[in-house]
Every structure is written in C-alpha cells, then in structure tokens.
Amino acid sequence: MLTDARAIALKDLRVEAASRVLTAQVLPFGMLVLILFGFGIPPDRRVLAAEGDVSRSVLEQVAPGLFWLAVLFSALLAVNRSFAVESVDGNLDALKLVGFDPAGIFLGKAAAIAVQLVALEIVVGIGAFLVYGPPLGDVILLVATVAATTLAVAFAGIVYGALGAGQRLRDTLVPLLLLPVLAPVLLAATRATESALFGPSSSGWPWVGFLGAFSLLYLGAGIVSFGSLLEEA
Amino acid sequence: MKTEVVGTGSRGTRIVGSIALVLTALLLLFGLVLSPPEISQGDAVRLFYIHVPSAVVSLYIAFGVTLVGSVIYLKNGSVFWDLIAGAAAEVGVLFLGFALITGMLWGRPTWGTYWTWDPRITSTAISFVLFLGYLAVRRLDLDPVARSRRAAVLGIISFFNVIIVRFSVQIWRSLHQGTTLNPADTQMDNSMLFSFFLGMLAMVATFAWLLMHRFRLAWIEHQLEEDRLATAIAARRGEASTFNPGTI
Numbered sequence: 001m002l003t004d005a006r007a008i009a010l011k012d013l014r015v016e017a018a019s020r021v022l023t024a025q026v027l028p029f030g031m032l033v034l035i036l037f038g039f040g041i042p043p044d045r046r047v048l049a050a051e052g053d054v055s056r057s058v059l060e061q062v063a064p065g066l067f068w069l070a071v072l073f074s075a076l077l078a079v080n081r082s083f084a085v086e087s088v089d090g091n092l093d094a095l096k097l098v099g100f101d102p103a104g105i106f107l108g109k110a111a112a113i114a115v116q117l118v119a120l121e122i123v124v125g126i127g128a129f130l131v132y133g134p135p136l137g138d139v140i141l142l143v144a145t146v147a148a149t150t151l152a153v154a155f156a157g158i159v160y161g162a163l164g165a166g167q168r169l170r171d172t173l174v175p176l177l178l179l180p181v182l183a184p185v186l187l188a189a190t191r192a193t194e195s196a197l198f199g200p201s202s203s204g205w206p207w208v209g210f211l212g213a214f215s216l217l218y219l220g221a222g223i224v225s226f227g228s229l230l231e232e233a
Numbered sequence: 234m235k236t237e238v239v240g241t242g243s244r245g246t247r248i249v250g251s252i253a254l255v256l257t258a259l260l261l262l263f264g265l266v267l268s269p270p271e272i273s274q275g276d277a278v279r280l281f282y283i284h285v286p287s288a289v290v291s292l293y294i295a296f297g298v299t300l301v302g303s304v305i306y307l308k309n310g311s312v313f314w315d316l317i318a319g320a321a322a323e324v325g326v327l328f329l330g331f332a333l334i335t336g337m338l339w340g341r342p343t344w345g346t347y348w349t350w351d352p353r354i355t356s357t358a359i360s361f362v363l364f365l366g367y368l369a370v371r372r373l374d375l376d377p378v379a380r381s382r383r384a385a386v387l388g389i390i391s392f393f394n395v396i397i398v399r400f401s402v403q404i405w406r407s408l409h410q411g412t413t414l415n416p417a418d419t420q421m422d423n424s425m426l427f428s429f430f431l432g433m434l435a436m437v438a439t440f441a442w443l444l445m446h447r448f449r450l451a452w453i454e455h456q457l458e459e460d461r462l463a464t465a466i467a468a469r470r471g472e473a474s475t476f477n478p479g480t481i
Binding site for chain 1: 307359360362363365366369370373374375378379382383385386387390393394397398400401402404405
C-alpha cells in the first residue's frame with residue numbers, strides 16, 4: 001500500500017512540476033483572494049480587540065479567517081486539478097488495472113495534495129502577514145495548526161474529489177460537497193491561528209486536537225471507502 | 234415487458250396517509266385552538282409544535298434511515314435499501330428546510346432576529362447543505378451501480394459529518410437553551426406538552442407517508458430502467474437470430 005502511495009504521489013507531483021498549474025494559477029489565485037478581501041473589508045477601519053485595551057485594523061483582526069478562506073478556495077482548485085488529471089483517457093481505470101491498491105491511490109493523492117497545500121500555505125501565509133500585518137505570537141502553535149489543517153483538507157479533499165471523479169459536473173459538484181464538510185476545519189483552523197497570533201496559546205491547542213481527530217477520521221474513511229468510490233469511475 | 238407497479242399509492246400508503254391526516258388535523262386543533270398562548274412568547278410558541286418535530290424527524294429519523302440504508306447497500310448491494318436511503322434523504326432535506334424556515338420565523342418575534350450564530354442553527358444550516366450535496370450525487374450521470382455506491386459512501390460519511398459539524402460549533406459558541414425537552418424539569422402546560430407530542434406523531438406519520446410514496450416512485454423508475462435495458466438486449470438478440478450469413 002505504501003509503495004503504491006509513493007508511486008502515485010510522485011506521479012502527481014511530477015505532473016504538477018511539468019504543468020506548473022500550482023505555481024502559475026493556484027498560487028496567484030490565492031494571493032488575489034487575499035487582495036480582494038482588502039477591497040471588501042475597509043483596511044483603515046479599526047476595532048477594539050477582544051483582549052480589551054488594544055485596537056487593531058479590522059483586516060488584521062480577521063486575518064486568520066481570511067487566510068484560511070483563501071487557502072480553502074485555492075485548495076478546491078488543487079483538488080479538482082488532482083482528479084482532472086486522472087479522468088483523461090480513463091486513467092483511474094488504468095491505475096486499477098495495473099493492480100494499485102485503492103488505499104494506496106488514496107494515500108498517494110492525499111500526500112501529493114498535502115505537499116502542494118504546504119507550498120500554497122507558505123506563500124499565501126507570507127502574503128497575509130505582509131498585507132494584513134498581524135503580530136506573530138506562538139510559532140509552534142502556528143506550525144502545528146498549519147500541519148493539522150493541511151492533513152484535514154488533504155484527506156477530506158481527496159475523498160470528496162473522488163466522489164465527483166469522471167463527472168462533467170465535477171467543477172461545481174466538488175465545492176458544494178467539500179465546503180460544508182470543511183466548515184468545521186475552517187472554524188478550528190481560524191480559532192487556533194487566532195490564538196497563535198494574538199494569544200493566548202492555551203486556547204488554540206484544543207482546536208489543533210480537533211483538527212488532528214478530523215484528519216484521522218478522514219484518513220480512515222478514505223482508506224476504507226476508496227475502493228467503492230473508484231469503482232467504474 | 235410489463236411494469237408491475239403502476240402508481241405510488243397502495244393500501245399501506247393510504248392507511249399511513251390517513252393516520253397522518255388525522256394526526257395533523259388534531260395537531261391543528263390542539264396547537265392553534267385548545268392550547269394556551271405562552272406567557273412571554275404569546276402565540277409564537279405555537280411554532281414550537283411543528284418546528285422541533287420536523288427538525289428531530291429530519292436529523293435523527295430520516296438521515297438515520299439514510300445511514301442504515303447506505304450501510305446495508307454497501308454490504309449486499311440491495312437496490313431496495315439504496316432507494317430507501319435516497320428517498321429518506323430527500324424527504325429529510327424537505328423537513329430540515331421546513332425546520333429552518335419555521336425556526337427563523339420563530340426567532341424573529343422571540344429573539345428579535347431571523348438568524349443568530351447559535352450552535353444548533355448554524356450546524357443545522359450546514360447539515361442542510363451537506364445533504365443537498367448527497368442528493369446532487371444521487372442525480373449524477375453515471376453508471377447506476379457506481380452512482381449508488383458513491384451515494385452510499387457519502388450517505389454514511391454525511392451522517393457523521395452532521396455530528397462533527399454539530400460538535401465543532403458547539404464548542405465554538407453556546408448561547409441558548411440546551412436540550413429542547415427535558416421531561417424532568419418541564420414547566421409546560423399539559424395541553425402544550427400534549428400538542429408537542431401530537432406534533433411529533435404527526436411529523437413521523439407524514440414522514441413515513443412521504444417516504445413510502447417517494448420510495449415507490451424511485452422503484453418504478455428503477456423498473457423502467459431495467460425494462461429498457463431488457464428490451465434493448467432482447468432486440469439485439471432478435472437481430473442476431475434473424476441474421477443470415479448467406480445474404481452478405
């Protein structure tokens with residue numbers, strides 16, 4: 001299973017490296033979303049922070065949520081892309097014919113998406129710090145949040161991407177299916193990031209735990225169900 | 234090729250439908266006439282008799298049936314359970330939409346707003362979209378078996394998603410009342426309590442009635458598809474048997 005996963009992940013990443021859809025389209029899209037939020041939310045308006053005597057710009061205060069929204073929207077593109085690659089020439093059927101373990105295909109595709117998401121999060125994250133200018137509090141909590149959220153989005157994304165695989169309607173179906181599922185992930189990632197930036201760290205760790213549990217659930221769901229999902233895709 | 238079922242009505246649906254009708258009539262009588270208005274909410278409390286039952290029937294009974302049907306379908310490939318799962322989800326989404334609308338109408342006079350970011354409301358709205366997604370997958374243009382298998386996997390995951398969403402929003406905020414009805418400390422007027430239970434029974438009966446009709450409709454569609462396939466196969470066979478190599 002793990003050898004299969006490795007092969008699939010390397011294949012997906014090679015396809016990505018050759019086509020450069022991530023760097024040429026998904027990353028710019030993520031940055032664009034960051035800028036557009038600045039147009040939607042007045043950048044020079046200030047609010048009183050929850051801690052009391054500090055005042056921040058609205059954008060700075062809601063930066064964690066905007067960052068994760070930008071990541072989620074961009075992740076939708078990456079997930080769709082991950083299955084668009086497979087639906088050409090009945091590629092998924094071919095993979096099964098070769099004898100790849102469905103669980104291996106799931107893990108491999110999830111790993112490839114996770115790598116791309118990390119790249120996306122680093123770039124969009126630096127962008128968010130530059131554009132919205134929040135403080136950086138607890139780096140360890142921030143890294144843990146990003147890691148747990150990446151896994152949660154990757155596992156759930158690949159399960160739901162497979163549901164829409166081989167479909168004309170995939171582009172509209174996957175967001176409809178995936179976004180409500182990721183709503184708790186957005187909630188948890190935003191709360192944890194808020195604690196990492198503005199403190200206190202202690203209120204962020206339970207959310208990281210929640211994200212970890214969510215990832216494990218979808219890891220299990222993907223390994224068990226991928227065989228059924230790929231059938232006659 | 235004859236289809237055996239010609240309508241969605243049967244003895245069973247007529248009996249259940251009559252029960253639902255009688256219960257709904259009784260609910261109207263008790264909910265609107267015989268039970269008193271509440272002290273602080275006034276007549277708005279009457280929405281409670283339909284709002285809570287429709288949410289309960291949808292989230293617990295309908296989506297529960299979808300979960301059970303999906304599990305059984307994945308185990309033995311029974312078309313019956315696949316169609317039951319789909320029919321229950323469809324009626325469940327209808328009931329949940331009804332619960333959301335009545336909830337907003339109820340929230341306006343009692344809380345002064347149609348919407349609050351309360352855990353139950355927020356998670357219900359997301360569950361509504363989750364199951365709309367399930368229904369969208371059921372309508373995908375795929376091979377019927379592949380479609381049913383995907384729908385079954387989604388039906389199972391969606392049920393647990395409802396729990397995850399609920400849990401996450403719950404820790405996020407906790408504003409209004411906990412459990413809707415705790416028999417130990419209810420201070421409701423007896424006729425109000427009776428109206429509520431009447432509402433539960435009426436909603437369950439209506440759900441059962443709609444489920445039966447929706448299932449039978451799905452079953453007829455399934456038979457039609459099979460018949461068409463059988464006709465096509467028979468036609469090809471007919472061509473093969475009349476084929477005469479000497480004419481080439």
